Ligand SMILES: Nc1ncnc2c1ncn2[C@@H]1O[C@H](COP(=O)(O)OP(=O)(O)OP(=O)(O)O)[C@@H](O)[C@H]1O
């Protein structure tokens with residue numbers, strides 16, 4: 001899929017090439033990174049059917065910073081999980097860089113996530129037994145040694161960028177919520193994903209750390225990474241370039 | 253004397269720009285020291301007893317065959333068969349205990365780590381790799397237990413043999429406990445084989461369960 005990014009972690013070429021191609025063809029119309037058509041997600045709980053996502057269709061361009069804003073239960077998390085291939089749609093289609101997500105096997109989806117998608121969760125989800133640096137590296141633990149070394153250098157660079165250079169050998173339990181979330185962001189960025197998905201990333205940190213985290217997202221977005229961030233908070237949403245409002249499983 | 257094997261390994265593991273699945277398993281085993289120690293020592297005792305009984309059996313066999321005159325040969329063969337039968341029963345019991353102990357430990361380990369495993373899958377670890385994690389962890393436990401159990405078993409067998417010999421009399425009246433022991437290469441190899449088989453059997457179900465975990469479900473808030 002994205003062979004260059006996979007084999008050479010210290011290289012952004014795959015991404016740049018895509019952008020250049022996009023710019024080369026038509027200066028204004030870029031190839032969309034995400035194309036969602038008639039997407040629906042229905043959960044079956046016992047006899048009940050819960051429609052988490054009505055029919056949604058939208059396009060997201062490369063390099064956008066989108067806020068999914070909506071009340072609790074609006075379907076934000078469901079949409080992010082579908083976009084990251086963690087859930088299968090009930091109907092409709094998702095294309096990312098032209099690749100159809102449905103019809104991919106579990107393993108293909110896992111590989112797709114590793115190469116293209118970074119996840120940031122509300123509850124950080126760091127591995128408690130690992131240090132900050134090891135947490136950033138964890139998606140690479142099955143990789144051959146020769147590739148791991150370059151990724152290690154990049155992990156150090158990312159943690160430094162997150163202002164955590166002094167905390168690299170600390171365990172999550174020794175870090176504050178804001179620091180843990182910054183480790184989680186570094187982990188999400190390690191494989192240079194095209195797409196960063198964040199679900200209420202500031203939901204469990206104090207407002208100062210929340211602002212710091214949003215500034216980091218903003219900076220990352222300027223380097224070309226597309227970000228989709230779910231929040232119910234309009235102040236957090238205002239960091240984005242575009243706000244998609246959600247209500248009852250629909251985009252308004 | 254306090255000898256902490258895990259911290260010894262930690263000291264002797266050089267930390268370079270490396271992070272592999274070995275480190276991951278090492279961390280999770282050392283995090284739950286008590287559980288790891290309990291499981292490992294339980295299995296080690298099983299393996300030690302296996303080695304002890306087999307060595308005693310071999311020793312006894314040798315001892316009897318050395319003293320049997322040709323007219324008693326038939327009775328000797330009968331006894332020898334009986335002994336082998338009992339050893340096989342014991343071995344089966346040990347294997348079952350081993351499998352249950354390791355499987356139990358692995359099941360606790362994965363149910364404690366649902367969220368962790370879901371996170372790993374969300375960030376790109378495949379189901380096959382999750383399965384590997386569980387197998388590697390089980391093999392690490394049985395491997396360590398095999399090493400400790402073998403040393404312990406050899407020590408026990410040698411101790412029995414020593415007591416028997418130093419009793420001087422050739423063993424009359426000393427009973428089962430102080431019997432001649434003969435540690436054979438075959439016994440050790442059988443113990444290694446049993447450890448590997450038990451570790452693998454024990455990991456099968458936990459590995460399948462861990463691998464079939466749906467990341468979205470595992471990540472749902474507590
Ligand atoms: N696994 C599931 N099984 C059943 N219903 C579900 C499941 N996941 C989500 N839902 C339902 O789908 C709807 C949308 O949920 P979702 O978690 O996407 O909302 P959200 O916008 O992320 O809300 P919040 O702000 O509280 O996180 C809700 O009504 C929820 O109860």
Ligand SMILES: [Mg+2]
Nearest residue numbers: 076077078199
């Ligand atoms: Mg949510």
